[in-house]
Amino acid sequence: MRSYGQYCAVARALDVVGDRWALLIVRELLLRGSCRYTDLYGGLPGIATNLLAGRLRDLEGAGVVRRVDAPPPVATTVYELTSRGSGLAPVLHALGTWGGDLMAQPQGADEFRSHWLALPISRLTDSTPDGPPVTIEIRTGDQPLIVETVDGNVRARPGIAEHPDAVLVGAPDVVMAVLRGHLDLTEAERRGLRLDGDAAAIQRLRPAPWSEG
Amino acid sequence: MRSYGQYCAVARALDVVGDRWALLIVRELLLRGSCRYTDLYGGLPGIATNLLAGRLRDLEGAGVVRRVDAPPPVATTVYELTSRGSGLAPVLHALGTWGGDLMAQPQGADEFRSHWLALPISRLTDSTPDGPPVTIEIRTGDQPLIVETVDGNVRARPGIAEHPDAVLVGAPDVVMAVLRGHLDLTEAERRGLRLDGDAAAIQRLRPAPWSEG
DNA sequence: CGGCATCCTCTTTGATACTG
DNA sequence: CAGTATCAAAGAGGATGCCG
Numbered sequence: 001m002r003s004y005g006q007y008c009a010v011a012r013a014l015d016v017v018g019d020r021w022a023l024l025i026v027r028e029l030l031l032r033g034s035c036r037y038t039d040l041y042g043g044l045p046g047i048a049t050n051l052l053a054g055r056l057r058d059l060e061g062a063g064v065v066r067r068v069d070a071p072p073p074v075a076t077t078v079y080e081l082t083s084r085g086s087g088l089a090p091v092l093h094a095l096g097t098w099g100g101d102l103m104a105q106p107q108g109a110d111e112f113r114s115h116w117l118a119l120p121i122s123r124l125t126d127s128t129p130d131g132p133p134v135t136i137e138i139r140t141g142d143q144p145l146i147v148e149t150v151d152g153n154v155r156a157r158p159g160i161a162e163h164p165d166a167v168l169v170g171a172p173d174v175v176m177a178v179l180r181g182h183l184d185l186t187e188a189e190r191r192g193l194r195l196d197g198d199a200a201a202i203q204r205l206r207p208a209p210w211s212e213g
Numbered sequence: 214m215r216s217y218g219q220y221c222a223v224a225r226a227l228d229v230v231g232d233r234w235a236l237l238i239v240r241e242l243l244l245r246g247s248c249r250y251t252d253l254y255g256g257l258p259g260i261a262t263n264l265l266a267g268r269l270r271d272l273e274g275a276g277v278v279r280r281v282d283a284p285p286p287v288a289t290t291v292y293e294l295t296s297r298g299s300g301l302a303p304v305l306h307a308l309g310t311w312g313g314d315l316m317a318q319p320q321g322a323d324e325f326r327s328h329w330l331a332l333p334i335s336r337l338t339d340s341t342p343d344g345p346p347v348t349i350e351i352r353t354g355d356q357p358l359i360v361e362t363v364d365g366n367v368r369a370r371p372g373i374a375e376h377p378d379a380v381l382v383g384a385p386d387v388v389m390a391v392l393r394g395h396l397d398l399t400e401a402e403r404r405g406l407r408l409d410g411d412a413a414a415i416q417r418l419r420p421a422p423w424s425e426g
Numbered sequence: 427c428g429g430c431a432t433c434c435t436c437t438t439t440g441a442t443a444c445t446g
Numbered sequence: 447c448a449g450t451a452t453c454a455a456a457g458a459g460g461a462t463g464c465c466g
Binding site: 001004005006007008009010011012013014015016018020023024027045046084087088090091092093094095096097098099100101102103105107109110111112113116119120172173 | 316
């Protein structure tokens with residue numbers, strides 16, 4: 001990107017990550033850790049492959065992304081965030097919080113990848129942190145997601161839960177609305193959600209109060 | 214901007230404010246409140262006037278910016294943020310915090326407007342909130358800035374202080390480094406900073422601990 | 427003047443095809 | 447798999463023109 005040529009921290013930050021696709025590439029690396037080129041490409045539907053290659057070069061040059069030659073089991077180069085790149089997490093959370101209101105518009109023709117849910121889910125809290133940890137499986141996109149509570153925090157990762165307290169199956173926008181607390185379970189079931197197991201496990205997940213504004 | 218076409222809160226946020234210049238327009242409106250077109254244009258050196266007009270249209274359509282026909286004393290239309298637009302403040306602060314490290318590179322040929330300092334300054338705290346409030350005048354860009362502590366918080370606004378505890382005069386990058394605590398006063402004076410008044414007043418301004426990461 | 431709209435050139439993006 | 451090459455379309459940048 002052309003520099004804005006302004007001696008302002010926001011402008012200088014945008015000189016580095018203000019390019020189209022740049023922050024979404026950071027999102028992918030933040031959510032998935034080390035990624036091969038093809039993993040990134042798959043998690044960024046709509047990007048042109050030459051642009052992905054170009055942005056990775058730029059971000060590497062800016063010290064946001066690092067290329068690593070992975071050892072034999074993988075035997076290819078992978079991309080990961082530098083610590084400088086991980087420092088962009090608050091930017092993505094702020095954008096995600098602000099953009100959350102735009103998720104009420106239905107999914108429409110938008111692409112969806114289930115691991116994208118990990119970002120808003122990590123902003124939830126366990127409303128009963130002293131209770132036993134809960135495990136929820138969410139099946140809603142390209143792959144199932146395991147959601148677990150740990151010390152009041154909530155994390156999501158791809159995978160199939162062994163003994164989940166609840167399993168949630170439905171369209172991404174319905175699942176999202178339930179997790180955001182904007183849709184109660186009965187209404188959600190009317191909109192195609194299927195819930196197996198303990199509804200109370202779902203109810204324990206609450207938006208963190210400080211992440212609202 | 215073309216939509217990313219992804220059902221993800223970050224992508225949807227960037228559909229609205231990911232365009233080049235969009236977040237800097239929000240920065241201007243956040244820092245200066247209501248603005249005439251020309252004020253915005255002056256605070257965004259480098260932007261093309263047709264782009265500014267176009268972005269303002271887009272942001273108005275997205276509910277981020279509002280046009281107001283100002284009453285007689287001004288007698289022109291002014292732009293301001295909607296509440297939705299003000300909600301972008303955390304995004305700008307996150308970007309500014311991340312970009313702050315890039316401010317160590319000297320100003321070079323970059324343009325500078327002194328009101329841009331208000332954003333990082335508002336992230337400072339008064340390390341001695343129980344002491345008497347302090348007022349500092351900073352003269353470093355196109356116009357002087359009054360910095361005041363109120364209840365442990367620090368605010369900046371354009372203007373000339375009547376009885377400042379200290380006056381800081383120097384190049385933007387030196388002033389910035391001092392405020393960020395990356396340069397002590399003696400070293401800063403070697404780099405052209407002039408300080409009149411009480412050095413202790415400056416020392417009371419400290420980066421807020423939670424805004425570091 | 428303040429507040430844009432037009433016109434033109436140059437750069438970036440997007441879509442797809444191709445290669446080691 | 448991990449990109450590069452090619453090319454058309456969209457967007458940005460810059461100058462200038464118009465209108466109350």
